Amino acid sequence: MKKFQAEIDVMPKKEILDPQGKAVTGSMKNLGLAEIQNVRIGKHISLEIEAESTETAHNKVEQACKSLLANLIMESYSFELHEV
């Protein structure tokens, strides 16, 4: 069995309003950081997974994202896997 580390980003879809991001964009201005625009806030998830192969690990992480980590109606996900 090999051990992999997955780094997953779950972000609100582009066409979905992100009120938390909007609020942070506004706060940037108050902090003197008006150059910062279009803040969007999502989740970052790191996890460890044991699997026979990279392909199996990839499939398991896909399954975890689809069934638990991301709400596919409002969010999209992407991830990277590396062996540890």
Place this chain on the structure above:
Amino acid sequence: MKKFQAEIDVMPKKEILDPQGKAVTGSMKNLGLAEIQNVRIGKHISLEIEAESTETAHNKVEQACKSLLANLIMESYSFELHEV
């Protein structure tokens, strides 16, 4: 002025308990994904920034992380910048 995209990860520090991650690790088992361990959940933030140079953009993003995006007592951050 150049435009940069920053991709920031804000994660709970290793020595800090992550109850949300613990709960998700438990749920993985119920979903038949017991190979998945040590889930930790943080934030992923994407933003756009205008700056004269990569160095200026880097400093501004550092400042944003330190003053607003991360709580340095409990969280650590890392980011990547690329010109768009």
